[in-house]
Amino acid sequence: MDYAIEVEKLRKEFKSYSSRSGLMGAFRDLFTRNYKIIRAVDDISFTVKQGEMVGYIGENGAGKSTTIKMLTGILTPTSGKVVVNGMNPHKEREAFVRTIGVVFGQRSQLWWDIAVQESFRLLKKVYRVSDRDYKEHMEHVIETLDIGPLLDKPVRKLSLGQRMRCELAAALIHNPPLLFLDEPTIGLDVLVKLKIRQFLKEINEKYKTTILLTTHDISDIEALCERVIMLDEGKIIYDGSLQRLKENWGEGKQIQFTFAKEVVDEELRVLTNDLKIDWRKGEQANSWIAHVPPVYVSDVISRVVARYDIQDINIHEISTEEIIRNIYEEGVAHG
Amino acid sequence: MDKYIEMIRIRFLMMLAYRTNYYTGILIYCINIGAYYFLWSAIYSGKSSIQGMSIEQMTTYVAVSWMARAFYFNNIDREIAMEIKEGKVATELIRPYSYLGMKTMQGLGEGIFRLFFLSLPGVIITAFLFPLHFSTNINTWAYFALSITLSFIINSELNLLAGMVTFFTLNNEGLLRAKRFVIDLFSGLILPISFYPSWAQEVMKYFPFQGISYIPSMIFTESFQGQAVIDGLLFQLIWSVILLIPIQLLWKAAKKQLVVQGG
Numbered sequence: 001m002d003y004a005i006e007v008e009k010l011r012k013e014f015k016s017y018s019s020r021s022g023l024m025g026a027f028r029d030l031f032t033r034n035y036k037i038i039r040a041v042d043d044i045s046f047t048v049k050q051g052e053m054v055g056y057i058g059e060n061g062a063g064k065s066t067t068i069k070m071l072t073g074i075l076t077p078t079s080g081k082v083v084v085n086g087m088n089p090h091k092e093r094e095a096f097v098r099t100i101g102v103v104f105g106q107r108s109q110l111w112w113d114i115a116v117q118e119s120f121r122l123l124k125k126v127y128r129v130s131d132r133d134y135k136e137h138m139e140h141v142i143e144t145l146d147i148g149p150l151l152d153k154p155v156r157k158l159s160l161g162q163r164m165r166c167e168l169a170a171a172l173i174h175n176p177p178l179l180f181l182d183e184p185t186i187g188l189d190v191l192v193k194l195k196i197r198q199f200l201k202e203i204n205e206k207y208k209t210t211i212l213l214t215t216h217d218i219s220d221i222e223a224l225c226e227r228v229i230m231l232d233e234g235k236i237i238y239d240g241s242l243q244r245l246k247e248n249w250g251e252g253k254q255i256q257f258t259f260a261k262e263v264v265d266e267e268l269r270v271l272t273n274d275l276k277i278d279w280r281k282g283e284q285a286n287s288w289i290a291h292v293p294p295v296y297v298s299d300v301i302s303r304v305v306a307r308y309d310i311q312d313i314n315i316h317e318i319s320t321e322e323i324i325r326n327i328y329e330e331g332v333a334h335g
Numbered sequence: 336m337d338k339y340i341e342m343i344r345i346r347f348l349m350m351l352a353y354r355t356n357y358y359t360g361i362l363i364y365c366i367n368i369g370a371y372y373f374l375w376s377a378i379y380s381g382k383s384s385i386q387g388m389s390i391e392q393m394t395t396y397v398a399v400s401w402m403a404r405a406f407y408f409n410n411i412d413r414e415i416a417m418e419i420k421e422g423k424v425a426t427e428l429i430r431p432y433s434y435l436g437m438k439t440m441q442g443l444g445e446g447i448f449r450l451f452f453l454s455l456p457g458v459i460i461t462a463f464l465f466p467l468h469f470s471t472n473i474n475t476w477a478y479f480a481l482s483i484t485l486s487f488i489i490n491s492e493l494n495l496l497a498g499m500v501t502f503f504t505l506n507n508e509g510l511l512r513a514k515r516f517v518i519d520l521f522s523g524l525i526l527p528i529s530f531y532p533s534w535a536q537e538v539m540k541y542f543p544f545q546g547i548s549y550i551p552s553m554i555f556t557e558s559f560q561g562q563a564v565i566d567g568l569l570f571q572l573i574w575s576v577i578l579l580i581p582i583q584l585l586w587k588a589a590k591k592q593l594v595v596q597g598g
Contacts, residue, residue: 069425072428072429073428073429074425074428074429074593075593076590076591076593093428094431094432094433095431097428097429097430097431098431100429102426102429104425104426107421107422107423107425107426108426109426111345111349113348113349113352113353114345114348114349114352118345118348121341122338122341122342122345125337125338125341126338126341126430126431126432127431128337128338154352
């Protein structure tokens, strides 16, 4: 088995009901309702190899969670083929879910009113983990995530960061070869994020665990994933290495000038019109940002400095976040 | 099987997590039984028996009905509805167990807990206050135990059905309330079925409700004798099997229908 996940022409449609307006409309809604078919996931195909860490990104409502829910067997696809760990998630649910671990950042899987260790004990029984395996594997997990002191506290008394680390440990009790993480770092502080990332890297190296991660925090992806799949309106718009994404889209520098006096858009464009660069208004007063290919950096700076009174110059690398924003705004074709 | 027993244990822990609930629970049982005792003594006032039941049998019937209710009653319908509404059912479906089986086990854990830790102390307290008659016949106790087990099964099956309707409507608070009321009324908890007009008794033979409360209580008070006991148990057994069919059908349809709300 080479692929952990194989998806072909996967599609999921929902019926979305809309209400008619007014009182008469409300009465009519009692008998017949208007609905639209919404395609949340639109014929996507991709594969993930064993041991890969893949970032699955997209805006809110792009279809990320829906895909994850189909991959984990929670939702039935409308059409298309899904094979995960060599099984059809929906058909062989009970056997299949033994081979995966899932963390949903926005909902807890631990039992709210009882101590964390009781949840662990139940899960150990549910996944039929032997005492020896549990001891060997979980002692390490508990130590790395530093949750030993939290085990006898009820979940409702834990902070978000503490809870999240426990959730992660709970998803790993049966040491699954495939891990789905749906926004695992949402709302966490930097230290906890770092700890979680480090831990994920470690289990990926140690057990060759395949990890599929959705997140809004691009730094998670940069720290963990070599490959990203980008989704927009239910379609895959980019699937490839993060490196290539940066090379194609993030080439060049951003130079931010802060001028002493007000400057007009037109003038700047005229000044550099033979170099094909983009000018954008910055957030501070009198600041303008130029997106410049590397070869023209010195040229642009010398022209601007010669012409205007400058208070400050900053040169940035284009961030991944910026690249992704550009892709969503302009579409991928231009790359 | 291990995991199901573990689930019962977890449920015990959850019930014990809130101590105030526990103590008020006992009090509520005493108050309920007491209120019905005074109501029925007012109705009997002087008469030695109504519909073949003596006042002592009636008081015992009431006490036992409530005790049995502690065991068969559970909130799994509401829990299923809530888990669907909040989208929590997603995390249940990624576990290698049967969701409905696990819910039933949670109900059983709750039932056992309430029976021994809420209603038994409650009944012992009321036994000091009001004249209750407990049978000394070991067979009666055995039949009763069997009968309330079947009550639990029938009631849980109805709860699963009612809860699963949420998969389709996404909000069925009204239905759950109506179901609870229908069960309290038609199961014989409030009034023994033998007090209903004969046409109503006839109609109710075709519904599973009297298998929930009326039959075990009649067995315990020894108002059922001989063949009537066997017939009652058979009635319960048949219904607990029949109800499995709509559950399976509805579950299949529900899984297809599943829309996980939020996120």
